[in-house]
Amino acid sequence: SQKIExxxxxxxxxxxxxxxxxxxxTNYSPxxxxxxxxxxxxxxxxxxxxxxxxxxxxxxxxxxxxxxxxKQSLFHITASQPADSATYLCALVMDSNYQLIWGAGTKLIxxx
Amino acid sequence: DTAVxxxxxxxxxxxxxxxxxxxxxxxxxxxxxWYKQDSKKFLKIMFSYNNKELIINETVPNRFxxxxxxxxxxxxxxxxLELGDSAVYFCASSPxxxxxxxxxxxxxxxxxxL
Numbered sequence: 335s336q337k338i339e340x341x342x343x344x345x346x347x348x349x350x351x352x353x354x355x356x357x358x359x360t361n362y363s364p365x366x367x368x369x370x371x372x373x374x375x376x377x378x379x380x381x382x383x384x385x386x387x388x389x390x391x392x393x394x395x396x397x398x399x400x401x402x403x404x405k406q407s408l409f410h411i412t413a414s415q416p417a418d419s420a421t422y423l424c425a426l427v428m429d430s431n432y433q434l435i436w437g438a439g440t441k442l443i444x445x446x
Numbered sequence: 447d448t449a450v451x452x453x454x455x456x457x458x459x460x461x462x463x464x465x466x467x468x469x470x471x472x473x474x475x476x477x478x479x480w481y482k483q484d485s486k487k488f489l490k491i492m493f494s495y496n497n498k499e500l501i502i503n504e505t506v507p508n509r510f511x512x513x514x515x516x517x518x519x520x521x522x523x524x525x526x527l528e529l530g531d532s533a534v535y536f537c538a539s540s541p542x543x544x545x546x547x548x549x550x551x552x553x554x555x556x557x558x559x560l
Contacts, residue, residue, distance in 0.1 A: 366546045377450075377536050377551030378489070421487070427546040433502060434549065436489040 336361040336435075340424060344441040347414050355409040355440045357424035365429030367400055367407045372421045372439065381422075382409075414444045449473050452537050452552040459527055460560055467522045467555045469537030477501075478520040479549065480512060481536040489536070495520055527559045 338359045347353040357367070366385050370378035384391045384400040384407065391398045397410040411418050421441045425434040450471045459465055471478060479502075480492040493512045494502035500512070509525045520537060537552040 368548065375554070377538070377554050378549075379551070380548035383546070383548060423489070425489075429546070431502065432546045433491055433494070434489075438487045 338362070338424065338426060338435060338437040340422075340437040341440040342438070344443055346443045346445060349414060349416060349444055349446050351414055353411040353414045353418065353442055353444065355422050355442065357407040357409070357437055359405050359426055362405075362426050362428070362435065363402075364426035364435075365432075366427035367398075368425045368427060368434065369396075369398055369407075369409050370423045370425065372423055378423055411442075416444045416446050418442065419444045450537055450539055450550050450552040452535075452555050454555060455553060456556050456558075458558045458560065461527055461529060463527050464523070464525045465527060465557070466524070467535055467537075467557075469520045469522070469552055471518055471537075471539040471550070471552075473539055473541075473550060475539035475541050475550070476517060477540045477542065478514065478517075479538040479540075480520065480522050481538060481551075483534045483536060483554070485533070493520075493522075524557075527557075529559050532557055532559045 340357050368383045369381045372378045382398045384398045395412045399408045421439040423439040424437045453468050477496045479494045481489045483489050492506045495514045497517050498514045511523045514520045534554045534556050536554045538549040540547050540549045
């Protein structure tokens with residue numbers, strides 16, 4: 335069956351360390367993968383997009399990797415700060431209709 | 447300036463009632479969406495409109511009817527509300543159909559059916 339899995343438990347990271355979040359998928363062949371941030375009571379906010387032919391993408395303290403063989407994307411936040419605490423969602427983009435298929439998200443808590 | 451706005455923010459109603467949620471985007475985007483986020487936090491696409499034309503209509507009860515009077519607005523009308531309809535509903539927009547580009551989300555409408 336098709337599924338997308340993100341760390342179901344909250345991830346607790348010490349401030350200043352690198353936080354690494356995982357997005358695994360099975361039985362999908364996405365053209366793209368997107369990462370979003372969602373704060374409580376708010377809508378998701380787009381962070382990064384990576385295409386299937388890209389291995390890595392960076393934006394400031396954020397880095398995303400995409401391994402289509404492992405069917406996995408890793409999302410890294412370096413020099414993490416308490417303000418980075420939020421839920422992070424990955425979404426697969428299918429090239430058939432460009433519909434987004436969402437993971438349930440990982441709650442990240444950065445401790446001062 | 448609010449990019450994607452939704453009203454109301456909270457909606458509490460009784461089973462069997464009919465309610466509407468409104469969405470407006472001022473980004474000039476062609477494509478708009480309605481998502482449902484359940485208690486487990488999964489976002490599930492319900493509908494997508496491109497320039498007022500319905501392009502995605504997932505398996506959603508026909509009690510849910512989207513209406514797009516123009517490309518800046520996409521409203522969601524729900525008839526005969528049921529307990530299972532309780533969730534947060536998000537409106538979103540994106541620049542181009544078929545681009546895979548980022549989506550811009552509204553703040554959400556928390557619907558509680560009693």
